[in-house]
Amino acid sequence: xAWRNADRMNxxxxxxxxxxxxxxxxxxxxxxxxxxxxxxxxxxVPVLRSTQRAAASTTPAVDGTPEQIHLTLGSDxxxxxxxxxxxxxxxxxxxxxxxxPHRRPFEIPAIQRTxxxxxxxxxxxxxHAELKHLRPDTEYSYAVTAHNSSAGPFAGTFxxxxxxxxxxxxxxxxxxxxxxxxxxxxxxxxxxAVAAVESFSPLFHLLNGDLxxxxxxPAVQPEVWRDFGNNNQSSAAFxxxxxxxxxxxIEFGNGPxxxxxxxxxxxxxxxxxxxxxxNWYSFxxxxxxxxxLQGDEVIYQDAGPLVSGPAxxxxxxxxxxxxxxxGTSFYIRGYSGGAQTAWLERTLAAARRNPSIDWxxxxxxxxxxxxxxxxxxxxxxxREAWLxxxxxxxxxxxxxxxxxxxxxxxxxxxxxxxxxxxxxTGAPVETLRPHPVTTTDTGVFDTSKGTVHLILGGGGTSANxxxxxxxAADGLTQxxxxxxxxxxxxxxxxxxxxxxxxxxxxxxxWSAKRDTSTGYGIGVxxxxxxxxxxxxxxxxxxxxxxxxxxxxxxTTGQKGAPNPNYTLFETVTLIRPRAHKH
Ligand SMILES: [Fe+2]
Numbered sequence: 135x136a137w138r139n140a141d142r143m144n145x146x147x148x149x150x151x152x153x154x155x156x157x158x159x160x161x162x163x164x165x166x167x168x169x170x171x172x173x174x175x176x177x178x179v180p181v182l183r184s185t186q187r188a189a190a191s192t193t194p195a196v197d198g199t200p201e202q203i204h205l206t207l208g209s210d211x212x213x214x215x216x217x218x219x220x221x222x223x224x225x226x227x228x229x230x231x232x233x234x235p236h237r238r239p240f241e242i243p244a245i246q247r248t249x250x251x252x253x254x255x256x257x258x259x260x261x262h263a264e265l266k267h268l269r270p271d272t273e274y275s276y277a278v279t280a281h282n283s284s285a286g287p288f289a290g291t292f293x294x295x296x297x298x299x300x301x302x303x304x305x306x307x308x309x310x311x312x313x314x315x316x317x318x319x320x321x322x323x324x325x326x327a328v329a330a331v332e333s334f335s336p337l338f339h340l341l342n343g344d345l346x347x348x349x350x351x352p353a354v355q356p357e358v359w360r361d362f363g364n365n366n367q368s369s370a371a372f373x374x375x376x377x378x379x380x381x382x383x384i385e386f387g388n389g390p391x392x393x394x395x396x397x398x399x400x401x402x403x404x405x406x407x408x409x410x411x412x413n414w415y416s417f418x419x420x421x422x423x424x425x426x427l428q429g430d431e432v433i434y435q436d437a438g439p440l441v442s443g444p445a446x447x448x449x450x451x452x453x454x455x456x457x458x459x460x461g462t463s464f465y466i467r468g469y470s471g472g473a474q475t476a477w478l479e480r481t482l483a484a485a486r487r488n489p490s491i492d493w494x495x496x497x498x499x500x501x502x503x504x505x506x507x508x509x510x511x512x513x514x515x516x517r518e519a520w521l522x523x524x525x526x527x528x529x530x531x532x533x534x535x536x537x538x539x540x541x542x543x544x545x546x547x548x549x550x551x552x553x554x555x556x557x558x559t560g561a562p563v564e565t566l567r568p569h570p571v572t573t574t575d576t577g578v579f580d581t582s583k584g585t586v587h588l589i590l591g592g593g594g595t596s597a598n599x600x601x602x603x604x605x606a607a608d609g610l611t612q613x614x615x616x617x618x619x620x621x622x623x624x625x626x627x628x629x630x631x632x633x634x635x636x637x638x639x640x641x642x643x644w645s646a647k648r649d650t651s652t653g654y655g656i657g658v659x660x661x662x663x664x665x666x667x668x669x670x671x672x673x674x675x676x677x678x679x680x681x682x683x684x685x686x687x688x689t690t691g692q693k694g695a696p697n698p699n700y701t702l703f704e705t706v707t708l709i710r711p712r713a714h715k716h
Pocket of ligand 1: 380382499537
């Protein structure tokens with residue numbers, strides 16, 4: 135039961151999702167069922183896994199069959215690509231066979247990266263092959279295999295990015311989870327969301343953090359990751375999926391910030407900062423610089439895993455890791471000592487000196503501008519650490535996850551000061567409210583005048599968070615804002631712990647559009663660099679949503695089910711002057 139309780143409580147994301155049932159138990163039916171189902175697995179899986187591992191190590195039939203195959207862009211997306219995968223056991227001679235139109239097929243050996251999960255003691259085997267010296271805008275086919283694979287080679291394809299000013303499409307959402315509903319927060323929509331990416335055939339997909347919620351299933355973290363990787367493979371083996379780590383990538387026992395599983399599985403562009411490769415990074419495609427940032431470094435909210443008690447979280451004996459006391463949360467604010475923000479400033483400054491870059495798109499899991507009332511809301515930590523840099527270097531667009539909904543801000547620049555209030559006392563609070571440069575929703579915005587923030591948190595979790603704040607007194611939209619840490623406090627049951635919600639409120643004058651019909655959807659972005667003599671360049675943003683997919687629609691109360699049909703919710707056009715004209 136210790137595991138079940140830890141499951142239920144150790145997410146900032148899902149704490150506010152389901153209000154306490156009238157019986158006062160504090161458990162919704164969903165939570166009871168999920169927790170009970172998981173508890174059974176939790177009790178047995180670590181034992182089974184350690185037995186399997188022992189057997190594998192003493193027999194020659196180690197299974198090196200590739201699975202969870204996924205692509206990530208190399209440092210230059212026009213000329214490089216990385217193929218990554220995992221296998222149940224150590225693979226022998228793991229390799230990629232690459233074929234292209236202008237070269238003979240040849241083999242690229244993979245490097246092996248492993249880790250041993252700090253909670254259940256299972257060793258995870260991953261492989262990464264960097265393909266370099268490719269031709270821009272060219273279709274390649276590849277095969278993944280190993281000497282001890284029990285299946286035929288896995289065949290995939292990809293297209294390299296164009297070089298120079300060329301149109302391209304990317305897609306984005308966060309908070310995906312897996313389709314295996316045995317796992318906490320997993321839901322069938324996760325499979326349809328992957329199919330949605332494929333249906334739009336983007337050059338690449340941005341995955342905005344909270345990938346699979348393995349941390350909420352602490353005895354089976356590698357199994358959850360496995361289901362996640364195998365679900366994504368039908369798209370991610372054919373186009374790059376570029377992730378950013380969110381709060382649910384933080385795992386007890388897995389490294390100083392808990393990101394060991396994430397960082398082992400993904401081979402990401404090098405940021406040049408020793409010790410933090412993969413935590414944050416950038417890459418350029420055509421006239422756009424993409425900047426992936428790790429938000430847990432700057433947010434105030436305590437959003438990593440939490441042992442809610444009353445029992446401690448006890449890792450498998452094989453790990454040698456001690457039990458973790460109830461009330462312990464994994465809080466990593468400030469972990470790079472400012473290295474990430476210094477890197478961000480260097481990267482943005484260089485981008486604005488580079489005449490080949492018009493657009494800067496940032497990807498951060500947590501949110502500066504969210505008015506979700508059942509989700510987490512906004513965080514002043516992002517506002518004070520990074521929004522001044524976004525202003526100074528005219529970042530165009532910020533893509534988020536974290537709250538499982540869709541919300542678009544007006545372009546914002548600078549702050550409205552001292553307009554927030556304490557959520558309990560009503561006393562004035564500095565929330566650093568982003569200042570909208572317009573509050574007219576024309577559908578066309580010049581993002582050189584202000585940064586648009588877009589929440590795309592409706593990947594596929596079981597928890598829709600599409601209920602938005604309203605100030606009953608004046609009828610205005612309202613946002614919750616974390617302005618200080620919400621560390622664990624004693625819960626209602628003896629020996630248990632919980633984390634309070636955001637401490638402040640503000641009128642959300644920056645909020646332009648919220649989708650109240652469903653939390654689930656995908657952003658589709660078409661970049662038009664403009665012709666040689668054009669003054670400006672544009673990105674057409676379309677948001678498609680999966681109506682009826684909410685387990686329960688918060689507005690109508692209607693019960694829903696996973697839905698494969700994504701339909702258009704809205705289109706907006708972002709424009710900005712070309713860099714050399716600026
Ligand atoms: Fe999150």
